[in-house]
Amino acid sequence: MTELSLIRNFSIIAHIDHGKSTLADRLIQACGGLTDREMSEQVLDNMDIERERGITIKAQTVRLNYTARDGKTYALNLMDTPGHVDFAYEVSRSLAACEGALLVVDAAQGVEAQTLANVYQSIEHDHEIVPVINKIDLPAAEPEKVKAEIEDIIGIDASDAVLTSAKSGIGIEEVLEAVVARIPPPKGDRDAPLRGMLVDSWYDPYLGVVILVRVIDGVIRKGLNIRFMQGGTEHLVDRVGAFTPKRVDLPEIGPGEIGFITAQIKEVEQARVGDTITTVKNGAAQALPGYKEVQPVVFCGLFPVDAADFEKLRESIAKLRLNDASFSYEMESSAALGFGFRCGFLGLLHLEIIQERLSREYDLDLITTAPSVVYRIQLAASRTEDARELYLHNPADYPDVNRILSIEEPWIKATIYTPDEYLGSILKLCQDRRGIQTGLTYVGGRAQVSYELPLNEVVFDFYDRLKSISRGYASFDYEQIGLREGDLVKMNILVNNEPVDALSLIVHRSVAEERGRGMCERLKDLIPRHLFKIPIQAAIGGKVIARETIAALRKDVTAKCYGGDITRKKKLLEKQKKGKARMREYGNVSIPQEAFIAALRMGEP
Amino acid sequence: MAQALYIHWPFCLSKCPYCDFNSHVRDRVDQAAWAEALLTDLRHEHAVGGQGPLRSVFFGGGTPSLMPPSTVAALLSEAERLWGFAERVEITLEANPSSVETRAFAELEAAGINRLSAGIQALDEAALRLLGRAHGLAEARAALDAACARFERVSFDLIYGRPGQTLDDWAAELSAAFAYGTEHLSLYQLTIEPGTRFATDARRGVLVMPDPDLQADFFALTRQLAADAGLRPYEISNHARAGCESRHNLTYWRYEDYHGVGPGAHGRRGGVATARHRKPENYLAAIRNSGHGIQEERRLIIDECVTEALLMGLRLTEGVDLGRLRRRFGAAVDGALDHRRMAHLQTLGLLRHTCDRLWLTEQGMPLLDAVLGEIVRCEPQRTVTA
Numbered sequence: 007m008t009e010l011s012l013i014r015n016f017s018i019i020a021h022i023d024h025g026k027s028t029l030a031d032r033l034i035q036a037c038g039g040l041t042d043r044e045m046s047e048q049v050l051d052n053m054d055i056e057r058e059r060g061i062t063i064k065a066q067t068v069r070l071n072y073t074a075r076d077g078k079t080y081a082l083n084l085m086d087t088p089g090h091v092d093f094a095y096e097v098s099r100s101l102a103a104c105e106g107a108l109l110v111v112d113a114a115q116g117v118e119a120q121t122l123a124n125v126y127q128s129i130e131h132d133h134e135i136v137p138v139i140n141k142i143d144l145p146a147a148e149p150e151k152v153k154a155e156i157e158d159i160i161g162i163d164a165s166d167a168v169l170t171s172a173k174s175g176i177g178i179e180e181v182l183e184a185v186v187a188r189i190p191p192p193k194g195d196r197d198a199p200l201r202g203m204l205v206d207s208w209y210d211p212y213l214g215v216v217i218l219v220r221v222i223d224g225v226i227r228k229g230l231n232i233r234f235m236q237g238g239t240e241h242l243v244d245r246v247g248a249f250t251p252k253r254v255d256l257p258e259i260g261p262g263e264i265g266f267i268t269a270q271i272k273e274v275e276q277a278r279v280g281d282t283i284t285t286v287k288n289g290a291a292q293a294l295p296g297y298k299e300v301q302p303v304v305f306c307g308l309f310p311v312d313a314a315d316f317e318k319l320r321e322s323i324a325k326l327r328l329n330d331a332s333f334s335y336e337m338e339s340s341a342a343l344g345f346g347f348r349c350g351f352l353g354l355l356h357l358e359i360i361q362e363r364l365s366r367e368y369d370l371d372l373i374t375t376a377p378s379v380v381y382r383i384q385l386a387a388s389r390t391e392d393a394r395e396l397y398l399h400n401p402a403d404y405p406d407v408n409r410i411l412s413i414e415e416p417w418i419k420a421t422i423y424t425p426d427e428y429l430g431s432i433l434k435l436c437q438d439r440r441g442i443q444t445g446l447t448y449v450g451g452r453a454q455v456s457y458e459l460p461l462n463e464v465v466f467d468f469y470d471r472l473k474s475i476s477r478g479y480a481s482f483d484y485e486q487i488g489l490r491e492g493d494l495v496k497m498n499i500l501v502n503n504e505p506v507d508a509l510s511l512i513v514h515r516s517v518a519e520e521r522g523r524g525m526c527e528r529l530k531d532l533i534p535r536h537l538f539k540i541p542i543q544a545a546i547g548g549k550v551i552a553r554e555t556i557a558a559l560r561k562d563v564t565a566k567c568y569g570g571d572i573t574r575k576k577k578l579l580e581k582q583k584k585g586k587a588r589m590r591e592y593g594n595v596s597i598p599q600e601a602f603i604a605a606l607r608m609g610e611p
Numbered sequence: 612m613a614q615a616l617y618i619h620w621p622f623c624l625s626k627c628p629y630c631d632f633n634s635h636v637r638d639r640v641d642q643a644a645w646a647e648a649l650l651t652d653l654r655h656e657h658a659v660g661g662q663g664p665l666r667s668v669f670f671g672g673g674t675p676s677l678m679p680p681s682t683v684a685a686l687l688s689e690a691e692r693l694w695g696f697a698e699r700v701e702i703t704l705e706a707n708p709s710s711v712e713t714r715a716f717a718e719l720e721a722a723g724i725n726r727l728s729a730g731i732q733a734l735d736e737a738a739l740r741l742l743g744r745a746h747g748l749a750e751a752r753a754a755l756d757a758a759c760a761r762f763e764r765v766s767f768d769l770i771y772g773r774p775g776q777t778l779d780d781w782a783a784e785l786s787a788a789f790a791y792g793t794e795h796l797s798l799y800q801l802t803i804e805p806g807t808r809f810a811t812d813a814r815r816g817v818l819v820m821p822d823p824d825l826q827a828d829f830f831a832l833t834r835q836l837a838a839d840a841g842l843r844p845y846e847i848s849n850h851a852r853a854g855c856e857s858r859h860n861l862t863y864w865r866y867e868d869y870h871g872v873g874p875g876a877h878g879r880r881g882g883v884a885t886a887r888h889r890k891p892e893n894y895l896a897a898i899r900n901s902g903h904g905i906q907e908e909r910r911l912i913i914d915e916c917v918t919e920a921l922l923m924g925l926r927l928t929e930g931v932d933l934g935r936l937r938r939r940f941g942a943a944v945d946g947a948l949d950h951r952r953m954a955h956l957q958t959l960g961l962l963r964h965t966c967d968r969l970w971l972t973e974q975g976m977p978l979l980d981a982v983l984g985e986i987v988r989c990e991p992q993r994t995v996t997a
Contacts, residue, residue, distance in 0.1 A: 535823075537981055538959050560827035562981040565800040565848050570617060570863045570877045572919045573884065579922065582984040594955060 008081045013262045014189045015103060015220070016136075017085045019125055020110035021118035025140040029110055029172040029181070030068075030084060034251060036178045037070035037082070067205075067218055067264050069248040074186045082185055083264040085205075093352065094485070095300050096206065099280050101127060102296060103205050103220035103264060106134035106189030108181065109156070113139045113147035113169075117155045122423050122454075122481070125160055134189050137167035138181060143174055159449050194261025199290040200224030200283065204234070205264070207277035209329040213245070215271035219283060220264045222294065227258035231286040232269065235293040239276055240286050241269035275331040302334050302350025303416065303486065304357055304377050304465050305399040307508065308364070309346030311371035311588065311599055316345045322368035323347060326360060333360055338400065342508045342590045342597070343373055348400055354469055373602050375508050376401075377465040382489055384411040401510045404496040407547060414489035416461040419444070422472070424480035426453045431475040439463035440514060459484075460492065462512065497522055497551075499605075500543040501533070504593035508602055518544075522552035525605055532601035535559035540595055613880045614666040614697070615862040616690055618649065619873030620675040621891050624709075628743040628808035629770070629801060633875030633889050634673045646682040648898040650689055652872045652887070655903035660870065660880040663694030667701040667859035670724075676706035680715055684722035701764075701858045703728055708746045708754030716761045726764040726857075728797070729754055734787045735780075738773055743808075755791050766795035766857065772829045773801050774819050781829060782836060789840040794855035798833050799848045800826065830977045847926045847979060864927050866920035866936075874904065882916060884909050913940050917947040921969075921987050925979060930963075930970020952985045962986070 020026035070082040087100040101107075107128045111117055128135060137156050139149045149169055156164040168184050170177030202219040210216050219226065226232070230243045247255040248265040259265040271277055279300070282293040310319045323335050334350040351357040357377060364370045380399045386409050387393040396405060420441075424432055426448065436443070436457045445456035459468075464484070472480050497518050499509040509529075513521050522544025529542050537559055544552040564575065589596035623634045668690060670683065687702065703726040704719060706712055716727070733739050736748045746754070758765045769788060771781050788796060803813050803820065812818035821829065834844045842850035846864060849857065862869050871878035875889035887904040888894040894904045911919070917940050924931035936944045948969075956962040961975030961982060975982055 537956065537961060537978055537985070557824075559823070559978060559981060561823050561830060561977040563800075563830075563847055563977050563979040565802050570869055570871055570879070572863075572879075572923060573877065573886070575922050576915075576918060576989070578980070579918070579983055579987065579989050582980070583989050586984065 008260065008263060010194060010262045011191050012078060012080050013083070013191055014080060014105070014185050015083045015085065015192055015262070015264055016106045016108060016185055016189050017087050017101060017104050017128070018108045018110060019121060019128060019135075020140075021112070021115070021121045024110050024112040024115065024118070024121075025172045026086075026110055029108075029138070029140060029170065030086065032172045032175060032178045033070060033082075033084060033182065034068060036182060037072050066251075067249060068251045069264070070250070072182050072186070075183060076186075080186055081263070082182070085264070093356070094483075095298055095352075096279055097124075097127065098131075098296070099203065099205055101131045101133070103203060104131070104133060105192055106136065106185070108136050108138050108185070109160075109162075110138045110140050111152055111156060113142045113149050113152055114144045116148075116152050117159050118479070118481075122160065122452075129162075135162050136181075136184050136188050137162065137164045138170055138177075138184075139167050140170050140172055142169045143171040143176065159452070192262030194221065195223045196225060196261050198223035199288055200226060200230075200232070200285045201290045201294055202226060202259075202283035203294050204277060204279060204281040204283060206279055207274045207331075209274055213268045215268065215274050215277050217267050217269070217271075217277050217283075218264070219259065219267055221259050221261050223261055223290070224285070225258050225260045226265075226267055226283070232267075232283050233286050233289055234277070235282040235284055235290070236297050237276055237278055237281055241271055243267050243269045273331070274329055275327075278331065300332050300352060302332070302352060303379060303461065304351045304353055305348060305380065306351075306357060306377045307338050307340065307343070307346050307348050307373075307375035307400070308335075308361065309340065309343035309373045309375070309508075311373055313344045315370055318368070319347070319364070319370055319372075322364055322370060323349070325368075326363060330360070332356070338402075340375075340402065340508050342506055342592060343375070343602070346373075350399065354465060373508075373599055375602070376511055378512060379416050379461045379465055381494065381512060382414040384413075385409045386411050398512075401496055401512050402507050404510075404512065407496075412491050413494045415492045415494060417487050417490050418459055418461050418464060418484040419487045420457045420459050420464070420482060420484045422455050422457070422480055422482050424453055424455070424476050426451055428476040428480060429453045429455065432472065432480060435468070435471055435475060438517075439466075439468060440516070458487065460490075460514070461486070463514075463517075495546045498545050499525055499529070500541070500545060501529070501597065502540045502593040502595045503543075504595075506592050506597070509605060515546075518546060519551045526552045526554040528605050529601060530554040530556055532604055533595065533597055536595060538594075613660060613662070613868035613870050613878070614664070615859050615867070615869035616665050616668045616694070617859075617869055617871045617873075617876055617878070618653075618668065618670050618675075618686060619871070619876040619887070620670060620672040620678050621874040621889075621894075622677060623672065623674045624677070624745055625743070626808075628812070629804070631804035631807050632673070635891055637891070642679050642682065644895065646679070646685055648895055648904070649682070649686055649873055651898050651902060652904045653686060653689055654693065655905075656870050656872050656878070657693040660883075661694055664697040665690060665694045665700060666697045667862065668703070669859040670704040672705055674707050674712075674730075675704050676712040676715065676719070680718035680722050683719060683724065687723040701726055703766075703857065703859055705730060706754070706758070708751045710750055710753070713750075713754045713757045716757055720761055725762065726766070727758045727762040728857075729758055729765065729767040731755065731767045731788075732770045733773075734769070734784050738770075738776070741773060742770060755793075759791060759793065764795070764855070765791075765793045766797060766851075767791075767793060768797045768799060770799050770801050771833060772821055772826050774821070776821070778825075778828060778832055782832065785833070785836050785840075789836075789842070795849070795851040795857065796837060796842055797849050798837065800830060800833075827977055834973070834976075843928075844976075845928050847976060861927075864923045865932075866916075866923050872904070876904075879919075882911055884911055913943040914947060916940055917943045918987055918989055921947065922983060925969070925971055925983065928970070928976075930968055932967065933969055934967040947988055949986050949988055956982060956985060 018026050066086040068084045071079055072082050073079045085100050085104055087097050139152050142149055153164040153167055168177055168180045201222045205218040205220055207215055207217045228243055228246050232243055233240045245268040246259055280297040284290040310316050332352050335347045338348040339345050361374055365372055380397055383396040383398055385394050385396055388409055439459055440463055441457040441459045443457055447454050472482055493515045494512055495515050497511050497513050498505045526542045526544055539558045540556040542554045543550045586596055589598050621633055621635050622640055623636055626636055702724050704724045705728045707730050731751045732742050732744055803809050809818055837844055837850040844850050845856050868880045869878055874891050874894040876887045878885040885905055886907045888897050888906045897904050920936055963970050
C-alpha cells in the first residue's frame with residue numbers, strides 16, 4: 007500500500023494528433039515502466055482499431071513509480087480514457103477516479119474544439135488542470151500564443167504551462183514534477199469500510215474478467231469476499247495488482263490507489279462500470295454516487311453476407327459481448343437477409359467498432375441495416391388484445407397503424423463546438439434534422455451551439471455530415487433528454503412491388519418524402535438492370551411518396567463463341583452465378599449486398 | 612462419332628487490339644516442323660477417337676491463310692486417309708485479305724478448301740485502322756472479289772458497334788457487304804475482352820464504347836437488315852441463305868462431337884473434353900515428348916454436358932432440341948433447367964418453350980447471357996481427369 011500523500015491520479019486530455027499517446031509513452035519510459043526494447047508505439051491503445059483511428063475505446067491505466075526531485079518515490083496513476091461521446095459514461099467514471107488532468111495542446115495548432123468538451127468535463131470533476139504545450143520544437147510553434155488561447159478560451163491559468171516535445175523527449179521530467187507538485191493527492195480512510203469504484207472491466211482469456219478499481223476507502227486484498235453493491239453479486243478476490251504497464255501482482259490496494267482485481271468472474275456483464283465494490287462482511291452502508299445503468303440507444307441488424315456464416319456470427323458476437331456488456335443482441339430474421347442479430351449500441355461509433363471488430367478479428371463479412379432508435383408506442387386495445395405500451399427497436403415489428411395512439415421518440419441535447427466559419431452550415435444541418443436551437447455563444451473564434459434534436463435524425467449519418475461540413479473541426483457531444491411525441495411513420499421501400507424489410511425506416515412525416523426520394527434514386531443506381539423494368543417505390547402505408555424506374559436490360563450477349571471453346575463460356579456462366587449468390591432476391595429482383603449498405607448511407611460523403 | 616475436325620494455326624503477322632484468341636506473333640516459324648507436328652497430332656487424335664467419315668474440316672487461327680498451302684494439302688489428305696470424307700464435305704479456311712494471302716487462294720483451293728471465310732472486319736478505311744488490321748479497304752475489296760471468283764462458298768466477318776460508329780454508318784456498310792452476294796455473313800458486335808489492348812484503352816477512357824441501349828439497337832438493326840437481304844440470322848452473329856449455314860459451326864452449336872487439333876484447340880468426343888497446349892512452343896514440346904498436343908483430357912459429368920449443350924444451343928435461332936438432348940442425357944436435361952424462371956421469361960416474351968424445343972425469341976436473343984444465367988442451374992465442376 008502507498009501512503010496517500012505519495013499518490014497522484016491523473017488523465018490526459020488532448021485533441022487527436024496533439025501527442026497524447028506519445029507523451030504517455032515517454033512518461034512510461036521515463037519511469038522505467040518498460041525498457042526501450044519493450045516499447046511498441048503507443049502502448050496504451052491496444053486494439054488495432056484504436057491505433058488506426060487514434061481513439062481510445064477501453065479505459066487503460068498505468069502505474070508509474072517516479073522518484074521526484076524531493077527524493078520521495080511517488081505512485082503516479084495515468085488513466086487513459088475513451089474520447090468519444092458514445093462512451094461518455096465510461097469517461098465520467100474514469101474522470102471520477104482522478105484528481106487532475108494534463109491538458110496537452112499542440113504548440114502550432116492551438117486549442118481545438120474537441121478538447122473543450124473534455125476539459126469542461128474534467129473541470130466539472132474539480133480536477134486540477136496542468137496545461138502542457140507540446141511539439142515546441144516545431145518551426146511553427148508559438149507557445150506564447152497558445153498560452154494566451156488557453157487562458158482566453160478555457161479560462162485557466164497557463165502562465166506556468168509545461169513546454170514539451172514528447173517526440174524529442176524535451177520537458178518530460180518537468181511534466182512529472184508538475185504532476186507531483188500541482189495535482190492534489192487523493193483522500194481516503196484506510197480504516198473505513200471498503201468502497202471501491204469499478205472504473206472498467208474487460209475479459210482476459212487467461213484471467214477471466216479483470217476489474218479496474220479505484221479504492222476510495224478501505225483496502226482490497228487477495229482472499230477477500232467482496233460484494234457489488236448495485237449488481238448484488240458476491241465474489242472471492244483471487245488476484246490484486248497494477249499495470250506498469252506490465253501486469254504486476256500486489257499484496258493489496260489501499261485508499262487513493264488504482265489497480266486491478268480478478269475474482270473468478272466469467273462475464274463482464276456482472277462487473278458493471280460505476281458499481282461500488284465493498285466487503286461482504288462489515289461492508290459500506292452507502293454506495294458511491296453516480297452509478298448509472300447504460301442502455302443501448304442505437305439499434306441495427308447485423309447479418310452474415312454468407313448465410314452459412316450465421317453460427318460463426320453467433321459465436322463471435324457472444325465472444326465480443328464477453329468483453330463489452332454495453333451492447334445487446336437478439337436473433338432476428340429478415341426475408342431479404344436471412345438470419346442475423348438485432349444489436350443495440352451506445353452510439354454510432356460503438357456500432358462501427360463492433361462491426362469492424364467482427365469483420366476484422368472474426369473474419370466475418372457483414373451486412374448492417376439502417377441504424378434506428380427505440381420508439382415508445384401506445385397501442386389501443388384491439389378485439390384480441392388490451393391497450394398496451396410497446397418499445398419498438400426494429401422497424402420490421404411496426405404494429406398495425408390503426409392501433410397506434412401515439413409514438414414517442416428519444417431526443418437529445420447536442421452541444422457542438424465549431425470554428426465560426428462553419429457555423430452557418432452547421433445550423434442548417436441541425437435545422438434540416440428537425441433541431442430546436444437552445445443556445446449560441448461565441449468564445450474566441452469559436453462558437454458553441456446547443457440544439458435539441460431527435461436521436462433518429464442523429465443516428466442517420468448526422469455525425470458524418472457534421473465532420474464533412476466542418477472539415478473535421480466541429481466537435482459534437484450529446485446527452486439524452488427523454489422521449490417526445492412525434493408524427494412518425496414507417497416508410498417501406500418496394501422493389502418490383504415487393505416491400506424490402508431490410509430497407510424500411512421509421513421517419514418523421516415532414517422528411518419522409520425527401521428521404522424516400524433519396525433512397526429510390528440511390529437504389530436505382532445500385533441495382534443492376536434486369537431482364538424487365540423494375541419500379542422502386544417509397545411508400546407510407548398504401549401511399550407511394552417517391553418512385554424511380556430501372557429500365558429493362560436490352561443487351562447482354564457474347565458476340566463470338568470461338569472454335570468450340572465451350573469451357574470458357576461455362577466459366578462465364580459460373581462467374582455470373584457466383585455473383586448472384588452474393589445478392590438477395592426480392593420479387594424476382596436480385597439486389598446486391600452493396601446496395602443495402604450504400605442505400606442506407608444517405609447524403610454525400 | 613465425331614464428324615467434324617478443327618485445325619488451329621496459331622500464328623498472326625500482328626496482334627489485333629480486340630482479339631483474345633490463341634494467336635501469337637513470331638519472327639520465324641519452322642514450317643516443316645509445324646507441318647509434321649500437326650500431322651502427328653492429327654494421327655493421335657484419330658488413333659484415340661477416330662471414326663469417320665468427316666462432314667466438315669475447319670482451319671481456324673491465328674491466321675491459317677499464312678499456312679503454306681502444301682501444309683494444308685498434307686493435313687487434308689492425311690485426314691481423308693484416316694477418317695474419310697463424306698460426300699459434299701465442307702472444308703473451310705479463315706483467310707486475311709492481304710495481297711500475299713489472296714494470291715494463295717488458287718493453291719488453297721487446289722489443296723481442297725471449298726469454303727473461304729474472310730476476315731474483312733470492316734468496309735471502312737478508318738475503322739480498319741482503329742481495329743488494327745494490317746489490310747486497307749482496297750485490299751479487302753480485292754480479296755472479296757478474288758474469293759467470290761475462286762470459291763463456291765464464301766463468308767466474311769465484319770465487326771460493328773465500334774466506337775463512334777452510327778446506326779446509319781453501319782447500315783451503309785452492311786449494304787456494301789450484301790452487294791458481294793455471299794451466301795453467309797458473320798457480323799460480330801465489338802466486345803471488350805479482358806487482356807486485350809482495347810481493354811486497357813477502355814479502362815483508361817481512350818476507347819469509349821457505345822452505351823448498352825445503342826448496342827441493343829445495333830444488334831436489332833443488324834439482324835433486320837441481314838434478314839431483309841435474304842441472309843437469315845441463324846445464330847447470334849451468323850447469317851446465311853437457307854441451306855448455306857456453316858455446317859462445321861452448327862456442329863458446335865448443336866453440341867455434336869468434334870475433334871480439335873493444333874495449339875489451344877478444344878474437342879468433344881464421347882463425353883470427353885480435350886484441350887491442347889496453347890503456347891506454340893509448349894505444343895511442339897508436347898508433340899515431341901508424348902506424340903500429341905493434349906494438355907487436358909477430362910470426362911464430363913452429365914450435368915456439365917447438359918449445361919454445355921444449353922449454352923451452345925440457345926445461340927441458335929432454332930434453339931435447343933430438348934427431345935434429342937433427353938435421348939442423350941436423360942433426366943439431367945430437365946434437372947438443369949429452372950422451370951419457374953423459364954415461365955417468368957416466357958411471360959416477358961424472351962423465351963419460348965414447347966415440350967421438345969426451347970428457344971429465344973427475337974427479343975430474347977440480345978439478352979442470351981442474362982437469360983442463361985436465369986434458367987440454367989450451373990453445377991460446380993467435378994473433375995475427372997483421364
